[in-house]
Amino acid sequence: MAVLGALSVVPMTGYALREQIRDTLGHFWSESFGQIYPTLAELERQELVERQSPEDSRSTPYSITEAGLARLRDLLSEPPQTPKPRSGLMLRLFFGAQLEPGAGRRLVADARSQAEGQLAEMASARAELSKDSRLAPNAAYILLTISAGEHAARATIAWADEALAELARLETATP
Amino acid sequence: MAVLGALSVVPMTGYALREQIRDTLGHFWSESFGQIYPTLAELERQELVERQSPEDSRSTPYSITEAGLARLRDLLSEPPQTPKPRSGLMLRLFFGAQLEPGAGRRLVADARSQAEGQLAEMASARAELSKDSRLAPNAAYILLTISAGEHAARATIAWADEALAELARLETATP
DNA sequence: CGCTACATGTAAGGTGTTACATGATTCC
DNA sequence: GGAATCATGTAACACCTTACATGTAGCG
Numbered sequence: 001m002a003v004l005g006a007l008s009v010v011p012m013t014g015y016a017l018r019e020q021i022r023d024t025l026g027h028f029w030s031e032s033f034g035q036i037y038p039t040l041a042e043l044e045r046q047e048l049v050e051r052q053s054p055e056d057s058r059s060t061p062y063s064i065t066e067a068g069l070a071r072l073r074d075l076l077s078e079p080p081q082t083p084k085p086r087s088g089l090m091l092r093l094f095f096g097a098q099l100e101p102g103a104g105r106r107l108v109a110d111a112r113s114q115a116e117g118q119l120a121e122m123a124s125a126r127a128e129l130s131k132d133s134r135l136a137p138n139a140a141y142i143l144l145t146i147s148a149g150e151h152a153a154r155a156t157i158a159w160a161d162e163a164l165a166e167l168a169r170l171e172t173a174t175p
Numbered sequence: 176m177a178v179l180g181a182l183s184v185v186p187m188t189g190y191a192l193r194e195q196i197r198d199t200l201g202h203f204w205s206e207s208f209g210q211i212y213p214t215l216a217e218l219e220r221q222e223l224v225e226r227q228s229p230e231d232s233r234s235t236p237y238s239i240t241e242a243g244l245a246r247l248r249d250l251l252s253e254p255p256q257t258p259k260p261r262s263g264l265m266l267r268l269f270f271g272a273q274l275e276p277g278a279g280r281r282l283v284a285d286a287r288s289q290a291e292g293q294l295a296e297m298a299s300a301r302a303e304l305s306k307d308s309r310l311a312p313n314a315a316y317i318l319l320t321i322s323a324g325e326h327a328a329r330a331t332i333a334w335a336d337e338a339l340a341e342l343a344r345l346e347t348a349t350p
Numbered sequence: 351c352g353c354t355a356c357a358t359g360t361a362a363g364g365t366g367t368t369a370c371a372t373g374a375t376t377c378c
Numbered sequence: 379g380g381a382a383t384c385a386t387g388t389a390a391c392a393c394c395t396t397a398c399a400t401g402t403a404g405c406g
Contacts, residue, residue: 001266005266008270008273013356014359015356015357016356016357025265025269027260028260028262029265030260033357033358033359033395034394034397035393035394037357037358038359041359059403073273073275076267076270080262080266081263086205086258087203087204088257089255090200091176091255092251092255093323094200094316094317094320095247096316098183098248098251099251099252100252104316137272138270141268141271141279142269144268144283147334148268148334151331151334152327152330156326159326159327163319166319188385189387190383190386207368209388210365212388234374234385
């Protein structure tokens with residue numbers, strides 16, 4: 001879905017595809033080369049994507065076919081399945097009583113500064129979006145995903161501030 | 176880490192372990208039987224967990240050893256690695272221009288009601304926590320993870336409301 | 351000329367889920 | 379006696395990442 005979606009915006013090589021996925025979908029999606037190349041080969045076999053000159057396979061961008069667009073629409077309308085959650089931070093905090101003093105605060109403080117970083121990334125994503133005219137038809141929807149990232153990051157920061165205050169209280173109460 | 180952590184609270188069978196992980200760590204962690212049993216066998220081999228009577232292996236709870244507690248503390252102080260994000264919802268929304276009208280709103284509305292559900296779960300987790308005396312030593316830390324879940328859920332709801340308004344605006348603007 | 355970026359691909363290995371198989375115990 | 383729950387385990391498979399191998403093109 002990610003590959004077809006990206007190619008529906010503009011034709012690209014596999015290499016560029018990975019960069020676009022990393023830079024543009026980065027805050028909610030990721031793919032590695034080991035995924036992308038076999039996927040492209042399979043999509044080409046199914047004639048959902050194609051290359052202009054099949055003879056020279058180097059540096060020739062893949063583009064999506066009509067069948068590919070139809071498949072993309074099918075995939076997009078499947079209900080999203082939420083992956084099983086796996087938060088190492090929460091797991092560590094849950095058993096925080098086992099941690100040495102200060103370790104809990106460090107965990108939360110790190111999470112907070114990561115969220116600050118994400119907030120900055122979202123801001124620059126907004127700036128990028130207005131510059132890249134190829135994304136214009138999708139801009140309204142892309143803004144929704146950026147806004148979601150911002151809401152999530154701000155929620156993390158607000159939680160972290162509360163948690164840090166609580167942890168400070170805990171550790172001074174039982175010295 | 177999850178298995179050792181759970182056994183550090185109270186000895187359990189593998190079956191109970193899975194229930195506890197599902198019910199208590201559920202909103203930020205998950206394990207399947209296919210993970211738990213091989214993990215327990217390996218931990219027993221390393222003498223990080225043990226059973227009271229090795230002869231009768233049925234229904235005998237595993238308990239954590241001293242070495243297991245030490246290992247748990249080591250694991251807990253390792254920096255948490257954030258998994259590569261994979262949000263099917265955001266991916267679909269990003270390419271939302273390809274979706275038929277109304278599909279976008281349905282996606283967001285579903286996410287919103289899921290978040291409402293999570294909020295309710297967090298409320299009942301709070302109630303459970305005050306009842307279960309075995310969790311008392313960890314209660315303060317557990318409350319932090321519950322609070323994180325609530326912040327995240329409320330952020331999702333706030334975002335969804337904004338997104339729904341924006342999507343309604345979009346779809347009436349270009350009929 | 352050597353470094354960096356572009357570009358493609360594969361193989362090995364780790365991780366995790368699902369489904370199946372098996373049997374004991376408990377409860378109605 | 380039969381159904382549900384407790385309990386343990388395994389095998390197949392899907393998925394994904396990392397590391398490696400290979401080569402081209404452009405640039406200072």
